Amino acid sequence: MTIAPVVKQISVKAAPERAFQAFTANTGAWWPKTHTIGKAPFETVVLEPRVGGRWYERAADGAETNWGKVLAWDPPRGVTLAWQISASWAYDPDLITELELRFEGRDDGTTRVSLEHRHLERLGANAAAVAEQLENGWAPIMQLFVEFVGA
Amino acid sequence: MTYRADGLTALGDGTRRAIFERLADRPRAVGELARDLPVSRPAVSQHLRVLKEAGLVDETPDGARRIYRIDPRGIGAMRDWLDQHWDQALAAFKDFVETPEEPAP
Numbered sequence: 001m002t003i004a005p006v007v008k009q010i011s012v013k014a015a016p017e018r019a020f021q022a023f024t025a026n027t028g029a030w031w032p033k034t035h036t037i038g039k040a041p042f043e044t045v046v047l048e049p050r051v052g053g054r055w056y057e058r059a060a061d062g063a064e065t066n067w068g069k070v071l072a073w074d075p076p077r078g079v080t081l082a083w084q085i086s087a088s089w090a091y092d093p094d095l096i097t098e099l100e101l102r103f104e105g106r107d108d109g110t111t112r113v114s115l116e117h118r119h120l121e122r123l124g125a126n127a128a129a130v131a132e133q134l135e136n137g138w139a140p141i142m143q144l145f146v147e148f149v150g151a
Numbered sequence: 152m153t154y155r156a157d158g159l160t161a162l163g164d165g166t167r168r169a170i171f172e173r174l175a176d177r178p179r180a181v182g183e184l185a186r187d188l189p190v191s192r193p194a195v196s197q198h199l200r201v202l203k204e205a206g207l208v209d210e211t212p213d214g215a216r217r218i219y220r221i222d223p224r225g226i227g228a229m230r231d232w233l234d235q236h237w238d239q240a241l242a243a244f245k246d247f248v249e250t251p252e253e254p255a256p
């Protein structure tokens with residue numbers, strides 16, 4: 001049994017090169033400020049542009065918090081990242097969920113951006129451990145997260 | 152999405168937790184679980200029964216064997232969060248990409 005992947009598609013009015021560059025090299029400029037796992041707000045998000053490169057957020061004081069790594073690097077057509085953030089909102093080097101981005105240029109000058117976040121069932125063991133720890137299931141975990149990111 | 156109370160009780164046992172974590176890694180048959188753990192095969196079967204009644208694992212027949220795997224309902228909340236996260240992140244990404252670049256100084 002697997003969990004259905006999260007699949008998204010959007011169209012942007014820009015060439016694939018620009019879309020790819022914005023996604024990978026300027027992540028910190030558009031990434032939701034509240035969707036972060038570092039102890040302090042991030043100043044930037046860094047994606048090292050090569051297979052095996054790190055993907056992390058960096059706070060103003062220089063502290064780095066890992067998110068994952070680059071699994072496939074094919075500019076400007078696509079990039080596949082390991083999203084290694086567990087259900088307890090922490091970096092877990094043993095957890096790999098895959099995030100694949102595709103950038104397809106069209107004749108009208110726009111780019112179709114396709115996103116697939118898959119292997120979410122791998123979050124399972126951790127999800128259960130967290131539930132056991134808090135003894136109250138998922139709702140309070142989500143509440144803690146909302147309070148954490150809302151602070 | 153919440154775990155049922157009996158699911159939490161079921162995972163309070165160390166052996167059941169070990170079984171559950173092995174099934175989260177990949178689906179397995181009873182015999183394989185018993186080989187990995189310092190408990191008897193009947194004991195593993197008993198633990199699996201408790202986990203199944205708690206809604207934490209599911210089983211499917213495979214010839215004479217039964218293959219056990221985790222029941223993913225508990226992961227639903229994380230998936231829901233990611234689904235919303237990517238909607239929000241991609242909308243912000245689109246705004247950023249479509250904003251004209253500053254002319255070079």
